[in-house]
Amino acid sequence: MNEKIIEFDRVVAGYSPSLTILNDLTLDARRGEITLLIGPNGAGKSTVLKTLFGLLVPRSGEIRFEGRAIGGRSPRSLLAEGIAFVPQGRNLFGSLSVLHNLELGGITLPRGALAGRIEEVLHRFPRIRERIGNQASTLSGGEQKQLEVGRALLLHPRVLLIDEPSIGLSPKLVQEVMGLLRALADAGTTVVMVEQNVRTALKYANRALVLETGRLALDRPASELLGDPDLNRLFLGGAGSPAAATAH
C-alpha cells in the first residue's frame, strides 16, 4: 500500500454556518494513486476538493499534506506546496489565447522557468501546440480539457485535484482524459478525482471512496467496486454505515 499523502481527520466544513456539507469526514489519498470520490449529489465530493484546496476553511478537524496540517491555507500557498486544482466545468479564460491561458497557469512561477514549463506541456499535448495562438473559446471540448490539465501541470504538482473531468466530453475524449490521468498517476502524481461517470472512472482509478451526507461510507479498491452488482445503489446512496468505510 502506498504512503498516505493527503489526510482528512474528522473535518467539518460547509458554505455557511447553517450549511454543513462535510460532517466529521475522515479519508486519505495515497501517493501515485488515483483516488476516486463518488456518491450521490450533495454528498460533499466537490466540497472535499474545495476544502483541500483552501477555497473553503474547515470549521474543525485537520487536513494534512505529507503529515503537515494545511487546513485554512490559501490556494496560492497550496499551489506552491504542489497541490493543483482543476475545478468543475469550463475553466479556461475564453477571451484569452491558448498561450495566455498557459501563462496564467504559470503566474506563480519565476519568469525564467515559465517558457520551459510551457514547452514541456506543449510536448505532452501536441494538439494544444497547434492551437497555441487561437482564442481558448474556439477549442473543442477535448482540447479545452487537455489545456486545463496541461495548465495545471505547469507547476509540476505532486497532487492534482480534478472535479468532473468528463463533463461535456464525448466518450472517446473521456477515455483520452482518463488515460492521461492514469499516465500522470503512474509517473508519481497523486490524483484525487470527483467523477459522475463512475464506471469509466473506476477502470482507471486505484481506490474509490463513496461519500454520503458528508461522511465516508465506503473505501474499496476501484477494481473490486467495478465488479460489484450493487454499484448503482452505492453511487445513488445507501452504501451502508460509516463503519463500512474501514471494511477492507
Added chain:
Amino acid sequence: MSRRQTVAVVVGLALYALLPPFLKNYGVYLMTLLCVYVMAAMGLNLVVGYAGQMSIGQAAFFGIGAYHVAILMKLGLPFLAVLPLAAGSCFVIGLLLGFPALRVQHHYLAFATLGFNVLVYLVLRNEQGWTGGTFGLAGIPRPTLFGVELDGNLAFFYFTLASTVVLALLLAWLLRSPWGRAFAALRDNPIRAESLGVNITAYTLLAFAIGAACAGVGGAYYAVLVQYIEPSAFNVPASLMMLLAVIVGGSGRFFGPLVGTVVVVLLPEWLRFAQNWYLMVFGFAVVALMVWLPGGVLSLADRWRRARR
C-alpha cells in the same frame, strides 16, 4: 492588434493631430479636454473593464491630481516634477481606499467609491486654506517643457496629446504583460483565477491603484489646461460621466474609453444647435445607444463580423 487596426489607429491619430491648426481656440480646447478625460477614462477602464470592479469615484482621484498640480505649481514647482507626485499620491490613496473598499463587490463597491468621491469633494470645498474652497484656485500656470513654454493652446494640445499616447502605450504594455492577463482572469472568473494562484486581492488592488493614478495624471493636465479649478468639477457627476464614457465606448476594450469620451465630451457640443434641448437630446441618444448596443460603440464591429458569417 491586426495590421489593419494598427494602420487605422495611426491614421486616426495623425488626423487628430493635424486638425487643431484649422480650429478656433475653443475647438483646440475641446480636443485637449478630450485627451485629458481619455487619460482618466483609460484608468477607469482598467478597473471596470479589465478587473471587473465598479467605481463611481474616479473624479475624486482626478481632483486630487488637479489640486496637487495647482497647489504645488503655484508654490513654484515645475509641472514635470509635480506630475509624478500627483500620480504617486493617487496610486497610494487608491491603495489605501481599495484595501478596505475592495472587500465588497459590485454595487456595494460602487457606493463605497461614491462615498469616497463625496468625501473628497467636501474636503476640497471646506479646506479653504489649501484649496480655496468654493472659490477654487486660479492662475495655475501652463507648464514649461525643457525651457519651451507651452502657454499657447496649440502647443499645449500637442503636449497633452503626446502624453495621452505615452500613457496609452504604458497601459497597452501593462495589459499585454502577465499582469494584464491576471486582470482579465479576475474579470472573467475570480474563483478560476484563484485556483491558478492569482492573488486576487493584490491584483484587484493594483488595478484600482493604477486606475486612480491615471485619473491623477488626467487631473494634473486638466488643472494646467483650464488654469482654474474648483471642487464641483470633481464631484460625483464627473465620476458618472467618466463611467459613462467607459461603458458607452465599450468596457474592457482598449479603445473603448477613447470612443466613449468622444461621445460624452463632444456629442453635447455637436448638439448645441438644439439650444435648450441639447442635453435632453444627448440623454436620449445615450439611452438609445445603450439599448441598441449594450456592449458599447465598439461592439458594433463584433456585430458586423457576426452578421457577415
